[in-house]
Amino acid sequence: MNASPRGKVTREALIVAATGVFARDGFHAASLRDIALAAGINQALIGYHFRNKEGLYLAVFENMVEQIRQRIGPIADVIDAALKAADSALDREARIELYLPPLLRLTDGLLALMASYESDNWGQLILREQQAPTVAFGVFYDGLMQRVVSLLSRLVQRLREGDTESEARLLVATILGQVLVFRAARAGVLQLLQWQRIGADELSLIRTRIHRNIRAMLEIGD
Amino acid sequence: MNASPRGKVTREALIVAATGVFARDGFHAASLRDIALAAGINQALIGYHFRNKEGLYLAVFENMVEQIRQRIGPIADVIDAALKAADSALDREARIELYLPPLLRLTDGLLALMASYESDNWGQLILREQQAPTVAFGVFYDGLMQRVVSLLSRLVQRLREGDTESEARLLVATILGQVLVFRAARAGVLQLLQWQRIGADELSLIRTRIHRNIRAMLEIGD
DNA sequence: GTCTATAAAGTGATAGAC
DNA sequence: GTCTATCACTTTATAGAC
Missing domain, CATH: 1.10.357.10 (Tetracycline Repressor, domain 2)
Incomplete structure (x- = not known):
């Protein structure tokens, strides 16, 4: 978990965006590029905050x-x-x-x-x-x-x-x-x-x- | 009805295999390589018989x-x-x-x-x-x-x-x-x-x- | 915590020989 | 009708600078 508010904002933005993209496309068809773009967040931060695609999905x-x-x-x-x-x-x-x-x-x-x-x-x-x-x-x-x-x-x-x-x-x-x-x-x-x-x-x-x-x-x- | 039964067999094998793979993975996640492999049919024949991935899905x-x-x-x-x-x-x-x-x-x-x-x-x-x-x-x-x-x-x-x-x-x-x-x-x-x-x-x-x-x-x- | 850049592997489609 | 080989593109994941 990230105590700093900066990381928290990023996490939440990614989760919101990922909810929409995973729902629309399904796990496999959903693209981390899409999610990062929709969240306005750099794609590499997904790895940092959630380890990988599955970690984000579970979140x-x-x-x-x-x-x-x-x-x-x-x-x-x-x-x-x-x-x-x-x-x-x-x-x-x-x-x-x-x-x-x-x-x-x-x-x-x-x-x-x-x-x-x-x-x-x-x-x-x-x-x-x-x-x-x-x-x-x-x-x-x-x-x-x-x-x-x-x-x-x-x-x-x-x-x-x-x-x-x-x-x-x-x-x-x-x-x-x-x-x-x-x-x-x-x-x-x-x-x-x-x-x-x-x-x-x-x-x-x-x-x-x-x-x-x-x-x-x-x-x-x- | 088909004069050459060869193509018909191929078509049907592809449809059977594709039914399983599309059902399991969904349209996007399903891979034409997987389908061809499961059918025991060359991948290039999908294009020949069904034009593209969507054509196979509709079939x-x-x-x-x-x-x-x-x-x-x-x-x-x-x-x-x-x-x-x-x-x-x-x-x-x-x-x-x-x-x-x-x-x-x-x-x-x-x-x-x-x-x-x-x-x-x-x-x-x-x-x-x-x-x-x-x-x-x-x-x-x-x-x-x-x-x-x-x-x-x-x-x-x-x-x-x-x-x-x-x-x-x-x-x-x-x-x-x-x-x-x-x-x-x-x-x-x-x-x-x-x-x-x-x-x-x-x-x-x-x-x-x-x-x-x-x-x-x-x-x-x- | 965030970024750029890129590696490594996968994808659908097709040209061309037979 | 069927095959091999390959192109053009996208994907996830990550190394390394800041």
Whole structure:
């Protein structure tokens, strides 16, 4: 790490630029020349600060995970609290009232994250890693996704008492799929729905649809 | 059809090898040397048969679309027939009996396609194009996906009379998401469910879950 | 910490012999 | 149709001056 502010500025500029270029081109096609140029930083400094291309790539993921954590952290903390205040004596209606809203809030957060134009880069980076995991996938999954799916699974289990943990987790996978599709198959979805982009209006339609789907999948009436 | 079978063999060997290498490395990172080596074909012949790297890439997509069409074609034809035998006078129960089985058959087919280890390469190629569409995306969407989503949308509309076409299409998107997640987020799903692979047993569990979800989303009881 | 300059290896494409 | 050989260019990484 570099304590001096000069090096820190350089590091951060490189990470920001690299996030965009790696997302756009993928690890291999991305060029360190491009990244250095986009950052306005001399190319040789990449070697100095990150050792090599892979070191820079990992730094991009660590930075991304940290930023996403800051976004969904508050929601996750609320859910943790709700889960800790657990009470198996609750009747079905009370459980729904307690656990469903935070579950929907979490999926809303993920959806907003996936659909937002702002986080385009992150989505691209993560999806590439899902397809062909490198060491960077561990940075993402262990540092972030593990907690999200754990929270979702526990919420689903509370909402569906009969389910085993693996049943609940399978249901979580399909719930996540409904959110994921708007990022992973974005080009196809836009074509299918005849949308130009996923803006606020479109996001609202999607959110409503997903809420209904989740309620239906959890066998909860309106 | 080719008078000289020699060139045809070369073409096909190159397409098979290129499918694997493009899927593994992506368009940019894939090397024509690698492809030629994997095919056991001289590198210069790529230029002769496909003009350049992009020509080979497009040939890979055309070949892929053709093969997938052959797989889902029969199911699609059955659905077309069912839709043509349309009758608005049918009551709800009869519509469910007529339209739900083919819908589930189609999603089952897509799921099997997405989960199969065999079609690993296709999934990778398509997902990459979804994220950063090139002209190859059109080959895939227009040649294949358009028909699938059209069939699904029409089935959903018949099963949910009140829906507008865009409502039905949005529902189709979320249905496809539940299938897609097992390919697009495969690494994460395996981790989440503590599976080593998606084999026949796992596929069966997924299929059951998705059937239940779809029935719930369509507001159809068991 | 930052720069210039360059080494070493890889890339896609193609000319020309057979 | 297929091959060898090679060109023109780009890539990452790094040595060495400041």
